[in-house]
Amino acid sequence: MLERALTEPPLRALPADAAALLRELNAPPRLAAHLRAVHDVAVELVDWLAAHHPAAAFDRRAVLFGAATHDIGKTVHPEELSAPGSRHERAGQKVLLDLGFEPRLARFAATHASWTAPGLELDDLIVSLADKVWKARRVADLEDLVVGSLAGASGREPWAVFLGLDEHLERLGSGADSRLAFQNDYSTSAARRSGEARSGAAVPCVAARRELRSAWAAAEGGRSGG
Numbered sequence: 001m002l003e004r005a006l007t008e009p010p011l012r013a014l015p016a017d018a019a020a021l022l023r024e025l026n027a028p029p030r031l032a033a034h035l036r037a038v039h040d041v042a043v044e045l046v047d048w049l050a051a052h053h054p055a056a057a058f059d060r061r062a063v064l065f066g067a068a069t070h071d072i073g074k075t076v077h078p079e080e081l082s083a084p085g086s087r088h089e090r091a092g093q094k095v096l097l098d099l100g101f102e103p104r105l106a107r108f109a110a111t112h113a114s115w116t117a118p119g120l121e122l123d124d125l126i127v128s129l130a131d132k133v134w135k136a137r138r139v140a141d142l143e144d145l146v147v148g149s150l151a152g153a154s155g156r157e158p159w160a161v162f163l164g165l166d167e168h169l170e171r172l173g174s175g176a177d178s179r180l181a182f183q184n185d186y187s188t189s190a191a192r193r194s195g196e197a198r199s200g201a202a203v204p205c206v207a208a209r210r211e212l213r214s215a216w217a218a219a220e221g222g223r224s225g226g
């Protein structure tokens with residue numbers, strides 16, 4: 001079921017390193033489906049930003065990796081797939097750091113639900129925005145921060161920036177029902193793997209960690225800016 005959640009159309013495939021990570025952690029299919037929904041919206045957001053706000057500085061690949069992994073801590077706290085909770089946030093950051101991912105990539109797991117915290121960048125805000133808009137949720141203070149960042153970069157009036165963003169978010173929100181249906185089609189329970197302990201997330205093997213790190217390093221070599 002995890003494999004189907006990672007590959008079933010019509011949502012875009014996750015970045016290869018994020019998909020490999022979910023397979024390695026034997027993620028619950030519902031989590032993989034959710035990450036695909038948020039990642040799909042994040043792609044729409046960064047494409048729109050690149051076209052309409054070329055002065056805005058963000059790291060496209062980091063944002064998409066962040067969208068594709070932001071709830072990875074729910075492999076440690078699967079109860080938060082079906083009930084509110086924030087324990088997955090720090091746990092997810094730790095999972096990624098323990099696997100050798102750089103802090104600038106692991107941070108999204110911890111920041112995606114706390115957009116008013118000091119020191120956050122546009123990258124963090126985009127991931128947070130995607131994590132709301134995928135289900136057509138609009139959050140005024142988060143959108144104000146995005147508008148402020150875009151207006152500051154372009155020198156345009158905030159109201160004009162908001163009008164354009166609002167129109168795009170409404171358009172993205174119109175696809176929420178089908179994304180919710182896609183996500184809710186998948187189980188919140190991970191499949192048991194042979195020989196696996198009954199509780200606790202699977203511990204990735206050293207070879208898989210090395211593979212994930214080298215996949216990222218190879219991609220970084222060809223990375224272009226946002």
Ligand SMILES: [Fe+2]
Pocket residue numbers: 034038070071131
């Ligand atoms: Fe999420």
